[in-house]
Amino acid sequence: MKNITGSKPLNLSLYRLALIHSSVAIQTPNQNFRLSNERLEYLGDAVLGLIIAEYLYKKFPYKDEGFLTEIRSRIVNRESLNQLAHKIGLTELIEYETSIQIRGNQSIAGDALEAFIGAVYLDRGFLFCRNFVLKRLLQAHLDLDKIIQTNLNYKSLLIEYAQKNGKNIDFVLIEEKSYRNTTTFTVEVRLNGKSISQGMGQNKKKAEQAAAEKALQTLNVSLK
Amino acid sequence: MKNITGSKPLNLSLYRLALIHSSVAIQTPNQNFRLSNERLEYLGDAVLGLIIAEYLYKKFPYKDEGFLTEIRSRIVNRESLNQLAHKIGLTELIEYETSIQIRGNQSIAGDALEAFIGAVYLDRGFLFCRNFVLKRLLQAHLDLDKIIQTNLNYKSLLIEYAQKNGKNIDFVLIEEKSYRNTTTFTVEVRLNGKSISQGMGQNKKKAEQAAAEKALQTLNVSLK
Numbered sequence: 514m515k516n517i518t519g520s521k522p523l524n525l526s527l528y529r530l531a532l533i534h535s536s537v538a539i540q541t542p543n544q545n546f547r548l549s550n551e552r553l554e555y556l557g558d559a560v561l562g563l564i565i566a567e568y569l570y571k572k573f574p575y576k577d578e579g580f581l582t583e584i585r586s587r588i589v590n591r592e593s594l595n596q597l598a599h600k601i602g603l604t605e606l607i608e609y610e611t612s613i614q615i616r617g618n619q620s621i622a623g624d625a626l627e628a629f630i631g632a633v634y635l636d637r638g639f640l641f642c643r644n645f646v647l648k649r650l651l652q653a654h655l656d657l658d659k660i661i662q663t664n665l666n667y668k669s670l671l672i673e674y675a676q677k678n679g680k681n682i683d684f685v686l687i688e689e690k691s692y693r694n695t696t697t698f699t700v701e702v703r704l705n706g707k708s709i710s711q712g713m714g715q716n717k718k719k720a721e722q723a724a725a726e727k728a729l730q731t732l733n734v735s736l737k
Numbered sequence: 738m739k740n741i742t743g744s745k746p747l748n749l750s751l752y753r754l755a756l757i758h759s760s761v762a763i764q765t766p767n768q769n770f771r772l773s774n775e776r777l778e779y780l781g782d783a784v785l786g787l788i789i790a791e792y793l794y795k796k797f798p799y800k801d802e803g804f805l806t807e808i809r810s811r812i813v814n815r816e817s818l819n820q821l822a823h824k825i826g827l828t829e830l831i832e833y834e835t836s837i838q839i840r841g842n843q844s845i846a847g848d849a850l851e852a853f854i855g856a857v858y859l860d861r862g863f864l865f866c867r868n869f870v871l872k873r874l875l876q877a878h879l880d881l882d883k884i885i886q887t888n889l890n891y892k893s894l895l896i897e898y899a900q901k902n903g904k905n906i907d908f909v910l911i912e913e914k915s916y917r918n919t920t921t922f923t924v925e926v927r928l929n930g931k932s933i934s935q936g937m938g939q940n941k942k943k944a945e946q947a948a949a950e951k952a953l954q955t956l957n958v959s960l961k
């Protein structure tokens with residue numbers, strides 16, 4: 514554990530619990546309650562959510578909450594957490610029923626990492642845990658620039674393009690059509706007030722993405 | 738502000754920003770960035786999520802993460818946050834375009850409360866903020882017992898429905914399957930002797946809840 518957090522755990526049993534997958538949960542005298550890392554995962558998910566939210570909030574003072582939410586979800590998504598768990602050597606320590614992995618449970622490692630973060634939080638408090646997450650996970654193992662670039666958020670790419678070229682870009686909701694249970698949104702992209710593309714989608718965000726993608730094609734902007 | 742948090746703000750501008758709805762956002766020199774409480778709301782949402790997650794984690798050491806997640810979502814849902822914002826007198830302080838409320842934007846108050854929590858967090862740190870949320874919001878204004886009881890206890894809702902309509906309802910355990918450490922229960926709901934749904938779970942109670950929930954859907958009984 515010390516190798517992972519950089520400091521000796523105070524309450525080792527928390528870290529042990531974080532590594533017990535529900536497939537090998539321990540039966541307790543309380544019939545309806547079995548000990549596994551699921552509760553710690555629930556807590557760690559919230560801890561990680563706040564730490565990354567604050568980190569991005571401060572790092573990008575001029576980005577809107579849509580950008581922040583998007584980048585956070587790329588950092589804390591299942592695949593990213595699985596990879597992080599492997600990189601810090603957590604995966605080998607997890608106890609689980611081996612038959613389970615074969616059946617395709619793909620989040621054992623990432624879930625255990627969240628539980629581990631929950632354990633660090635309970636054991637050492639918020640500030641220590643924040644430092645652990647930022648230094649030993651985020652900065653040590655994630656390439657934030659790459660995460661942001663690997664983007665394909667067409668809307669933000671378009672906005673970026675407009676900024677660089679000193680142009681005004683507007684996303685205008687021009688239609689919202691409901692039929693039975695389905696609503697279709699149509700959004701128009703205007704460059705310096707002139708319509709250059711339209712996109713449709715089942716919500717405003719999707720319509721914006723579709724419209725932005727077309728606009729980028731029209732403008733011949735290459736995607737990184 | 739002092740009346741709300743119980744302590745003098747250090748950085749008043751944060752609290753002011755928390756009260757600026759996007760409908761009256763302030764244009765900045767950066768063309769694509771307008772100042773409003775949306776970024777603080779994103780942060781405050783994560784702060785609140787962690788505080789409530791930890792509170793429930795510690796208060797209910799023998800409840801599983803499904804219960805904790807459910808109760809948390811009842812506490813931080815839009816309606817609950819709107820009510821809290823009203824109760825602490827935050828609503829009157831929000832600046833927004835008055836035409837907006839008419840168009841049915843129902844989350845202005847709750848969103849501002851989340852932004853306010855984000856401001857408290859940035860201004861005074863995690864521990865102060867946690868204390869503020871637990872003492873001045875949760876314990877002062879929410880009845881946790883009631884929130885838990887107002888329980889979507891599907892089984893009792895279903896029994897209530899059957900009673901009202903003069904029908905017989907039975908919960909029948911039809912299967913109990915063990916595989917290594919895990920046992921799965923299957924329960925069938927019978928209305929006047931006729932099967933209307935089945936549910937599975939890791940114990941009988943959960944299987945009953947799952948079966949009752951499906952039965953309520955099948956019967957088109959609306960949940961309060």
